[in-house]
Amino acid sequence: MAILLLPLVLGGCVKEGISDKATEVHALFYTILWLALPVFAFVEGVLFYCIVRFRKRPGDDVPPRQYPGNRGALAAFFAGPLAIVIALLIFGESAVATVDRNDAHPVEQLVITGFQWEWSARYVAEKVTVTGKTNKTPLLMELPVDVPTRIELRATDVMHEFYVPDLLYMKNAVPGHPNIFTITPTKVGTYHGQCAQYCGLWHSRMALTVKVVPQQEFQRWVAQESQAHAPGSGSCQTTGSAFTLVASQTSWDKDCVGVVAGVPFRITITNKDRGIDHNFAVYDSPDLGHRFYLSPTVTGVATKTFTVPALPAGTYYFQCDIHGPAMAGTLVVR
Amino acid sequence: MTGTTPEALERYAVRGASSAVMAMTLFVASEAVFFGAFFGIYASAYTQTKVWPPGNVSTPSRDLPTIATVILLLSAVTMALARRGARRSGHRDRTTPWLWATVVAAIAFVALVAYGFGGLHFGIGQGIYESLFYTITSLALAHVAGGIVLLALVLARARSGELALAREPLVAASIYWYFVVVLGVVIYLLLYAAAG
Amino acid sequence: MTTTEVRPASTAPRPVGARALDWLTTTDHKKIGIMYLVNSFSFFAIAGGMAMLIRTQLAKPNNTVLSPETYNETFTMHGTLMIFLVILPLLSGFGNYFVPLQIGALDMAFPRVNALSFWLLPVGGLTILSGYLTSGGAAAAGWTNYVPLALQEGTGEDLWVLGLLVVGTSSLLGAINFIVTVLRLRAPGMSMSRVPIFTWATLSTSVLVVLAVPALTATLMIVFADRHLGTVFLDPSHGGSVFNYLNTFWFFGHPEVYMLIMGAWGIVSEIIPVFSGKPLFGYRGVIAALLLVLALSFTVWGHHMYTTGLVDDSLFSITTELISVPTGVLFFNWLFTLWRGKIRFEPAMVFALGFVAMFVIGGIDGVWMASPAMDYAIHDTYFVVAHIHYVLFGGSLFGIMAAMYYWFPKMTGRYLGRRLGHIHFWLTFVGFNVTFFPMHFLGLAGMPRRIASYPASSGWGPLNLVATLGAYVIGIGMIVGGINLFLSLRRPRTAPADPWQGNTLEWATSSPPPPHNFDELPPITSERPVRDRRLAVAAAEVTS
Numbered sequence A: 001m002a003i004l005l006l007p008l009v010l011g012g013c014v015k016e017g018i019s020d021k022a023t024e025v026h027a028l029f030y031t032i033l034w035l036a037l038p039v040f041a042f043v044e045g046v047l048f049y050c051i052v053r054f055r056k057r058p059g060d061d062v063p064p065r066q067y068p069g070n071r072g073a074l075a076a077f078f079a080g081p082l083a084i085v086i087a088l089l090i091f092g093e094s095a096v097a098t099v100d101r102n103d104a105h106p107v108e109q110l111v112i113t114g115f116q117w118e119w120s121a122r123y124v125a126e127k128v129t130v131t132g133k134t135n136k137t138p139l140l141m142e143l144p145v146d147v148p149t150r151i152e153l154r155a156t157d158v159m160h161e162f163y164v165p166d167l168l169y170m171k172n173a174v175p176g177h178p179n180i181f182t183i184t185p186t187k188v189g190t191y192h193g194q195c196a197q198y199c200g201l202w203h204s205r206m207a208l209t210v211k212v213v214p215q216q217e218f219q220r221w222v223a224q225e226s227q228a229h230a231p232g233s234g235s236c237q238t239t240g241s242a243f244t245l246v247a248s249q250t251s252w253d254k255d256c257v258g259v260v261a262g263v264p265f266r267i268t269i270t271n272k273d274r275g276i277d278h279n280f281a282v283y284d285s286p287d288l289g290h291r292f293y294l295s296p297t298v299t300g301v302a303t304k305t306f307t308v309p310a311l312p313a314g315t316y317y318f319q320c321d322i323h324g325p326a327m328a329g330t331l332v333v334r
Numbered sequence B: 001m002t003g004t005t006p007e008a009l010e011r012y013a014v015r016g017a018s019s020a021v022m023a024m025t026l027f028v029a030s031e032a033v034f035f036g037a038f039f040g041i042y043a044s045a046y047t048q049t050k051v052w053p054p055g056n057v058s059t060p061s062r063d064l065p066t067i068a069t070v071i072l073l074l075s076a077v078t079m080a081l082a083r084r085g086a087r088r089s090g091h092r093d094r095t096t097p098w099l100w101a102t103v104v105a106a107i108a109f110v111a112l113v114a115y116g117f118g119g120l121h122f123g124i125g126q127g128i129y130e131s132l133f134y135t136i137t138s139l140a141l142a143h144v145a146g147g148i149v150l151l152a153l154v155l156a157r158a159r160s161g162e163l164a165l166a167r168e169p170l171v172a173a174s175i176y177w178y179f180v181v182v183l184g185v186v187i188y189l190l191l192y193a194a195a196g
Numbered sequence C: 001m002t003t004t005e006v007r008p009a010s011t012a013p014r015p016v017g018a019r020a021l022d023w024l025t026t027t028d029h030k031k032i033g034i035m036y037l038v039n040s041f042s043f044f045a046i047a048g049g050m051a052m053l054i055r056t057q058l059a060k061p062n063n064t065v066l067s068p069e070t071y072n073e074t075f076t077m078h079g080t081l082m083i084f085l086v087i088l089p090l091l092s093g094f095g096n097y098f099v100p101l102q103i104g105a106l107d108m109a110f111p112r113v114n115a116l117s118f119w120l121l122p123v124g125g126l127t128i129l130s131g132y133l134t135s136g137g138a139a140a141a142g143w144t145n146y147v148p149l150a151l152q153e154g155t156g157e158d159l160w161v162l163g164l165l166v167v168g169t170s171s172l173l174g175a176i177n178f179i180v181t182v183l184r185l186r187a188p189g190m191s192m193s194r195v196p197i198f199t200w201a202t203l204s205t206s207v208l209v210v211l212a213v214p215a216l217t218a219t220l221m222i223v224f225a226d227r228h229l230g231t232v233f234l235d236p237s238h239g240g241s242v243f244n245y246l247n248t249f250w251f252f253g254h255p256e257v258y259m260l261i262m263g264a265w266g267i268v269s270e271i272i273p274v275f276s277g278k279p280l281f282g283y284r285g286v287i288a289a290l291l292l293v294l295a296l297s298f299t300v301w302g303h304h305m306y307t308t309g310l311v312d313d314s315l316f317s318i319t320t321e322l323i324s325v326p327t328g329v330l331f332f333n334w335l336f337t338l339w340r341g342k343i344r345f346e347p348a349m350v351f352a353l354g355f356v357a358m359f360v361i362g363g364i365d366g367v368w369m370a371s372p373a374m375d376y377a378i379h380d381t382y383f384v385v386a387h388i389h390y391v392l393f394g395g396s397l398f399g400i401m402a403a404m405y406y407w408f409p410k411m412t413g414r415y416l417g418r419r420l421g422h423i424h425f426w427l428t429f430v431g432f433n434v435t436f437f438p439m440h441f442l443g444l445a446g447m448p449r450r451i452a453s454y455p456a457s458s459g460w461g462p463l464n465l466v467a468t469l470g471a472y473v474i475g476i477g478m479i480v481g482g483i484n485l486f487l488s489l490r491r492p493r494t495a496p497a498d499p500w501q502g503n504t505l506e507w508a509t510s511s512p513p514p515p516h517n518f519d520e521l522p523p524i525t526s527e528r529p530v531r532d533r534r535l536a537v538a539a540a541e542v543t544s
């Protein structure tokens, strides 16, 4: 058993951590290890010693001394662990106080939203939203190194959990209860992240990639992303006053639809995601400034048709409100 | 060597005759936790809003429930009298009338509360208060109904004269009944009185 | 003179139908106990088989043995069955058989209620499993059944809820029965300070059941009501909250895990003294520790919600860490019982020692997770899976196996094979560590639990392969155990009343005991009445 535990002692099993808080947790792991190891060694050691030393020899039929224990020993049994527990608590409470303390002056602000089964990240000041495609490409988000970043976690359908092992940190995304925390990544690199809260069918694929980059590079990336996500120029054909959208694996089959201006139009939604809700909402822009329309939810598998009131000509943004930018596109009204 | 024989054990086990009372006490304890779970949800919802109940609920009228709760409290008194009657003489004639009174009070309670439901202007799914209201009250009504059945069983025993021999069923039923009465009062306070 | 062959009624072979009817209608606590064991071991074989599927799927990256749908159903059913239909009922089964014997009673306080508690179990279990027959498949929201996910599920989820309501009722009735039995039916002389530890443990477990299972019932009802009756307890857009589920569930959930271990503590506290030839070190201290754990276990539930941002982490951290103290007392008492003893390595004892060696690892894992900052890094990872199995398999199940070897002669009059018993132990023990120890490292390396597959780039492949191979070794070990059971049942009945030089009253009657349990009880003047009588008899022989 001791051999099995050796790698633990030799380290290299708990991650180093890529932020100040993570380093704290890294250290806490070893603090607990050093407090727990004597307990472990004592129990296994005494046990092993007894097994070897106090086995009944053949032919030895003299009963051992019938010692029922004493109060002093019992008091020691309580006192010993209590002392260790107090030490554990002192270190533990101070670590959690550090980790839970939110930076008072965060520079970057993000809203990260989890939904079945993808993440989206909105850079609040930059007005840029990035997302992934379920089962195709995970979310790729960049963070500037050494910059305190405030993250607000949300969930739109079920509970998820934002987990980046190298941050030695995870937090639940809870529907109806945004969670806020701050991090300051200190090591440039590319890190794997993954939803840790079981969230249904494709929980195993709800991954994300966090790239911690130098600050200039971050600015460049943001600029590039906001280009890429600029409202479309409206290049798609109008299909008259009705169109169809098919949702499957948390994606629409089209990213641009066109209708004629000034008359109500019909939209038919086919939801192929079993047990998953989708809806259809029309906004002025990806910043969701003004909402023109929101359809009732369609729970998969189902097909439903709704009528949208007439809209003036222009370029609009549409999305599924539950899955946000992961299911979004441009609505062209001509 | 002197030991204990099964016959001796059998005799000894008669001591266990009040097992029914102990079992009922334990059952009531578990029921208290069961309702406690809902009251916990109530408490957490209550502390999270400034106005209680949240939203624009047209709160239920307190008139009928107040009368019903008073009747329920009276039924605890009649139950106590039934117990006393049984202790005094062990004769059913001191017990049966009070048991009947308790049953009548219980039925009146159920009828009044159920009738009060007719005057409600909210649905079960409108908000947390509404959900709690319907769930807790209907669970409580079910428990009162269960109590009526229990009392009926005790009455049947009283008729056959068994109650004169063993009071345990009566005592057990009374423990349950007291629980139901306390529950009724708590519900009145939380769902009707506090929702003013 | 003509002799008509008349067989004594008792030995006449009776038709199978009549014997089956006997079992179906019995209210004898011993038969009910055995039915509990048979039923739970059957569910164990199912849940263990599912575990083999899980391990097979995870053996290599991007494996496709199970689709994600099936995988999710499989681990949900594995966890649900193991927790609700294997461990607790196994402990209740031993409790049914041995609590009345240990306190010198004729039966449980309410024999017919007892039969009902048993029969509810297979009904509930099969209801849960019947989800597989519905078009949407079995429930797949994990054994913790988190909402809102559980609200999206199909009919299988409803069957899961209903089945658990039935199982919960069974536990509740059983627990009330145990408490009344222990408090009221003890033989003359059997004061509470002489009651065997296993009985004390069953009593504590039952108190936990009475005060915690109703919270599960409420939780299940809430889920059902939100799914079908239109309530909004869990719907944040209408003033409900996910917190309402988490809080109520874990208020039950943590006491639940102590329900799964206390019985095993009791078993080990019986076996270690017997096979060391010494009294339990600090009998009263053990009882005090049990009661402290009982009380503390209602104060720690928030440690399952550290990462939700919904509870006060540091408060729950304090209560959680404190629970290590009374648990530690138990360990030291066991160790000092061994100290200077004369240890006999019967399979029962070997499993009990295995328990001590393994449960301490699971307990210490718990200490890491109890520290919130640490838990932020390992919550919902394979570190937790390692903990679960070190406490539940290395703990509860090893205890149950020990009990099986210890009490089998009493229940059947036959010994369980010694050689196969040792093989069973070693295969299980080695396989167990090879399977579950690496999971600590997987967790620290960031592998989340409940994932149907993982990419090769994660680097988790090799350790998972090791774990899978280990699991197969456990499987072989369990099959050896099964064979041992099967072979032993065909051996002649050779076990005497007291095969191990036991201490407690179950060894004062024949193996198996007569329907009325005891022909005669020894006088009870200490917590080791059978040993007292053995010594008295030996002394009488010497003087005569």
Ligand code: HEA
Pocket: A036, A039, A043, A080, A081, A082, A084, A085, C144, C257, C258, C260, C261, C303, C304, C320, C321, C323, C324, C325, C327, C328, C329, C331, C359, C360, C362, C363, C364, C365, C366, C367, C369, C370, C371, C375, C378, C379, C380, C384, C387, C388, C391, C392, C395, C396
């Ligand atoms: C038999 C069941 C059992 C038992 C006995 C325990 C015992 C303990 N458990 Fe465990 N636990 C589970 C079953 C059990 N657990 C399960 C099933 C889950 C997962 C639920 C899910 O699916 O999400 C879980 C999850 C779980 C979590 C949540 C983890 C997470 O999801 O992130 C935590 C966190 O604190 C925890 C802590 C503990 C602690 C501190 C103990 C303590 O009681 C342990 C005490 C014992 C010792 C510490 C060893 C002996 C002591 C000494 C030798 C004395 C000296 C020692 C010291 C001073 C350290 N458990």
Ligand code: HEA
Pocket: C041, C044, C045, C047, C048, C049, C051, C052, C054, C055, C075, C076, C078, C079, C080, C082, C083, C086, C087, C142, C143, C144, C385, C388, C389, C392, C393, C396, C397, C435, C449, C450, C451, C452, C471, C474, C475, C478, C479, C481, C482, C485
């Ligand atoms: C007592 C509880 C218990 C036991 C014994 C086990 C036993 C095993 N468990 Fe289980 N496990 C849980 C309780 C338990 N588990 C729980 C609560 C979860 C969490 C579920 C969730 O996330 O919701 C879990 C989750 C879990 C996971 C994580 C799944 C995931 O998160 O994706 C894994 C992965 O490897 C696993 C593996 C195993 C293995 C290989 C065994 C093996 O050791 C099993 C070996 C047993 C057999 C092979 C049976 C063979 C039987 C026979 C041959 C018959 C013999 C007959 C007689 C003895 C009469 N378990």
Ligand code: CUA
Pocket: A114, A115, A117, A159, A160, A161, A195, A196, A197, A198, A199, A200, A203, A204, A206
């Ligand atoms: Cu999202 Cu798991």
Ligand SMILES: [Cu+2]
Pocket: C253, C254, C257, C300, C301, C303, C304
């Ligand atoms: Cu717990």
